[in-house]
Amino acid sequence: MxxxxxxxxxxxxxxxxxxxxxxxxxxxxxxxxxxxxxxxxxxxxxxxxxxxxxxxxxxxxxxxxxxxxxxxxxxxxxxxxxxxxKPDFYEGNILYQALYDINKSMIENIKIHEEQMKDFKEYIEMWIHEVKVPLSSLILTFNNHKNIFNNKTKRQLKRLENYVEQVLYYVRAENANKDYFIKEIDLSKVVKNVGLKNMDDILDNKVSFKVENINYNVLTDSKWLEFILDQIINNSIKYKRNIRNSYIKVYALESEDKISLNILDNGIGIPQSDINQVFDKTFTGTNGRNNNASTGMGLYIAKNLCKKLGHKIDIESKENEYTQVTITFAKNKYFNVLK
Amino acid sequence: MQKIMIIEDDEIITQELKDLLQNNGYLAITLTNFNNALEEILKEKPDLILLDINIPYMSGELLLQNLRKKSNVPVIMVTSNNQETVEALSISYGADDYITKPYNPNILLLRIMAVLKRSNMNSNKLIYHDLEINLGKGIIKKDDKEIILTKNEMIIFSYLLNHQNRIVTRDELMTDLWNNEEFINDNALTVNISRLRSKLKEIGYDNIIETRKKVGYILS
Structure with missing residues (x-):
């Protein structure tokens, strides 16, 4: 004043x-x-x-x-x-009371929205669990009657599964609640699960899947990390180049205070003009426009999940040469002390 | 034949799961009356239970807790909820493994095999005719002759041996290899199988692995 x-x-x-x-x-x-x-x-x-x-x-x-x-x-x-x-003069009191009333009404308003968000999230989660039941039965039916269905069906099933997962993790990433459970997990196990999940796609596309130096333990939620890796590897398969020795290489590096997980492919790469936007919501870019299966959500959700888990995710690429995504995990000395 | 009980309330999944298990040499039975599930399980004495978490009357978790008071039968929990916390909880209630829907059928079969193997340790020793197989060292012995298999060859051979006299698809072999962190491609699988064949030939077992065109392989 x-x-x-x-x-x-x-x-x-x-x-x-x-x-x-x-x-x-x-x-x-x-x-x-x-x-x-x-x-x-x-x-x-x-x-x-x-x-x-x-x-x-x-x-x-x-x-x-x-x-x-x-x-x-x-x-x-x-x-x-x-x-x-509380002020001891009249005008101040008026101001104080007005602020109090405004605040209260705002809080009530936010509360209503929070409730709605919560209900919506619960419904989506429930819906996802329900939709997984017919999806499971489709996959089992497909497997038992391979003579009737062809591999196109399988690919569509895989796509369906991935879209359902994306919704689930989108809801989890956007929500303020802590749905994750961090513990020490073995990177090789996560990589193995994601590899198995994408085995058919990798083999059908004649991409070789190389895993090196992966035996590290990191602190994370394994299910979330699996989803993140799945999105990255899906992209590597989707944007492979038509060359004979296509590969996806997954490897880890350790330094004094962090461990990084790298996913390198020799695919079509990302143009310089697009690289800074690939983590943006619904950004599809030049590559996406040439590929109608692109939604621009995978990497956006992956980035959000990383943010919540406290991991860093970076991407570098050179067109027609390579793309490399790096997820960095901090080493936690405090956790080791607790053990 | 090993008996597997399916506890699942979705009829189509139950039926397809039954077909899958029977095609793979298991005796599959289903739980018909969810009302007294516990009694029925104890009466049927299955070798393994596939237990869905969302079942009528009581949750799978509760059923598992009650079951563990009376029996040590291996249980694999099946659920569409893929949260880490739900998994940890199931394991703490005494589940032997946990798999989320939708699952890859080949992986489900591998998990079943692994859990069954763990529960009866004595079947760990593999024998084929007069061959003595050392899984850990990757050695197959016949009298005083022995051949050394690579990790991949051993995975393939033991999978064929576990499914003897039945056609094994390339897909199944591939899944088992990848499950053991051997991320090989189609060509490498073909090469591994032909190497395995020639090694087996050295000890007098020629043509025991037959190729069934467009389907897979069979160990006779």
Whole structure:
């Protein structure tokens, strides 16, 4: 609170008081009071005026400064009412009450939305679990009657499965709740599961799947990591080049404070103009436009999941040469101490 | 023949699962009355149970808890919920393994085989005619002669041996190899099988692995 602005706000009181002061002085002069008496009365008038304004100024200054400081300090500034003392002057009280009411109505509003989000999320999760039942029975039926169905059916089933998984993890990644469960897991096991899941696609596309130096333990949620890897490997298969020695190489590297998992392929790569946007929602880019199966969601969800798990995910690529995705896990010394 | 009980409330899945298991040499039975599931399990004495978590009357988890008070029969939990916490909980209730829907049928079969193998350790020793097979060392012995198999060749041979007299598809062999972290391609599988054949020939077993065109292989 600035004194100059405060005084500007109180200008009518200042002007009226000045007129008041001059009028009283003139009246006193008209009554022919001694000069000394007039000076004493004037000094008292001026002193009282300053005192009244001063007290008012400091009471308000104390409250408003406190309010704004705390708003600045809090990262959730809407909680500021919990932090300040109720003001002891009337206008402040009005402001305080107004803020309180606004806050309350806002919180109620957010609560309604949160409930709706929660219901929606629960419904989606339930729906996904239900849709997996007919999906499972389709896969089993396909497997038992391979003479009737061909590999196209299998590919469509795989696509269906992947889209269902994407929805599930999208909901999990967007939601504020902690659905994950972090523990120490073996990278080779995750890579094996993802490899098995994509085995048919990898073999059908004549891509060789190389896994090297993968025996590390990292702290993560294995199901989430499987989904992330699945998206990356799906892309590697989808965007392979038509050359004879296509490969996907999965390997890990360890440094002092982190372990990185790398997925390298010699596919068509990503144009420089697109590389910074591949993690953006629904971004499909040049490659996606040439491939109608692209939704632009896989890497976006993968990035969000990494963010929640506290892993770093990066991508580098050179067109017509390679693409490499790197997931970096921090080593946690504290966890080792606890063990 | 080993008896596997399917506890699952979806009729089509139950039927297809039954077909799958029977095609793979197991005796598959289904639970008909969910009302007194526990009694029926104890009466049927299966060698393994495939237990779905979402079943009528009581949840699979509860059934498993009650079952564990009375029996140590191996149980593989099946569910469409793929959360890490649900898995950890199932294992803590005494499940031997956990698989999520939709699963790859070949992988389900591998898991069943692994759990069954763990539960009766004595069948660990593999024997084929007069051959003595050492899985861990990758050695096959006949009298004083022996051949050394690579890891891949051993995986293929033991899979064929576990499914003797039945056609084994390339897909099944491939799944088992990848499940053992040997991520080979089609050509490599062909090469591995022909090497395995020539090694077996060295000890006098010629043409025991037959090729069935467009279907797979059979160990006679």
């Amino acid at each position: 600035k004194l100059s602005l405060y005084l500007k706000d109180k200008r009518y009181i200042v002007i009226l008081s000045l007129i008041n002061f001059i009028t009283i002085t003139l009246i006193l002069l008209a009554f022919k009071l001694s000069k000394d008496a007039i000076i004493v009365i004037d000094v008292i008038l001026v002193f009282n005026f300053i005192l009244i304004l001063g007290i008012d100024y400091f009471r308000k200054k104390f409250f408003y400064n406190d309010l704004f400081n705390k708003i600045e300090q809090l990262d959730k500034s809407y909680l500021v009412l919990e932090m300040i003392n």
